[in-house]
Amino acid sequence: MVVLMKRRAETGRSLILSGVLTCAIALPAPAQEATDRPEPDRVVEIVAERFLFTPSRITIEAGTTAELRLTSEDTDHGFLLVGPDDVDVDINIAIPKRNRGVASVFFAPTEPGDYRFECSRMCGAGHLYMSGVIRVTPTPSAPAGEGGSR
């Protein structure tokens, strides 16, 4: 799996690529240059606010490359993705506060299971309520997820 992370100011057209991450369940492809981003099979828009992700339940198929685009309705949040017990995932990005841009990460799981995500940046009294699940179904033909569109 290749994970790219970018943040962009809404007022500007150019992308600011802030990092390239790879993780243990990565596809054999080497880490790509930021300018060589994979074309996602699917884009999922996720909105963060105290103390909720919307949607908080997302379903995608294993083998799919999904771009997760995260925005905040209020303060800074974080997006930490935790894989099933036997799967390591290395995604932990900052979500800029309201009107400060979009955080984007590519997620291309190969292993089915429940990938739990949570806010990784303290955001208030209910911080630990802020979580969700990406359910990765085996390929092929799982029901379409609730959260994404292309």
Next chain:
Amino acid sequence: MSVRPIGLLLAPLLLLAGTAQAQGQSTQNTSQTGPISGYMEMHYNRPIGDSITPPILDFHRFVLLVSHRFSDRIHFFGEIELEHSVVEGLEEKGELELEQAYIDFLVTPELNFRAGMMLAPMGIINERHEPPTFYGVERPFVDTFIIPTTWFDVGGGIHGTLGGKLRYRAYVMAPLDSVEFSAEEGLRGAAQNGSNAQVRHMAVTGRLEYVGLRGLTLGASFWRGDSSVTLVRLETPTSMIAADARYRRGRFEGRAQYAQGFIENAAELNDAVFRLTGVSPNVGSQISGYYLEGAYSVLPRDFPHELGLFVRYEDFDTQFRMDQGNVLLPQFDRDAWVIGANYWLDPDVVLKVDYSHVRSQSDIIAGPRSLNLGIGWWF
């Protein structure tokens, strides 16, 4: 020449606003945080039509939050709050409170366990009270006199998400102490706050939330427990139910909340406290309140700051129902209009101004009116 407190408050605020504007876009993405987070709020409350009560300048809350991840499945969260800036022994000053300190054991999205010092999951504000998140300098009256925010105590329970659209929490917590109930403030001050809490009986509390539509949150909460802590021989089962809604779409934001409390054997409680102290607390057998709030964001979307205008109507009665033989005092049947504005210099820094007019049913005791200014921030 004397310098008025309002001038002292406004000067740094205007300076702060000017600095942020001058720096404009170049500062937009420079937010940083350290190992701890927190929020603070400072208030100026100026009575109107009252020549006796002085204006108050109060550093109301200084709150620090910390968290720690022991592993993917075990998390700690803590919140310490200093209210009114000073804590002195035996004096009516501020309060230093451990409002939250709990450990989460995460099992599945549907079922997780929590134990420690926790917030009672009642209403909107008790679990969501960072200053930039609500309109008005002070918290709503219903969230003060009916739901006694910040309501916290020791206990444990479960929480989780059902199908991605429903969230719940269900706890057992230390009960309230009925000897602290009052006619004016209802259940306020009755929580034991985890300080050698007596738990002969445990209270149960819970909340169910619908979060299936973006921008909409619907919640229903309850609390029930026997509050016979100090008065151990007098059973005083105490219940509260609450329903709330928050909705945001485009520039509009609306809130509504209703809460009602039930105190069984209130007449016997009043008699028992009278025998104990010589004064009957005149506690009602029911307390009740609701509020409706609407807000509208008025500045252009590309403006670096945000301005929201709001109006809130509240109705709250801490003697909504009285047992026979107790005295119904009309000054505790109140309603209030609060109108004002929030100005966000940053999504985490807000200047607030409002005018608050409380009215009571009493012909003798008028409700207070006040002009309130505040600044609050989150980091």
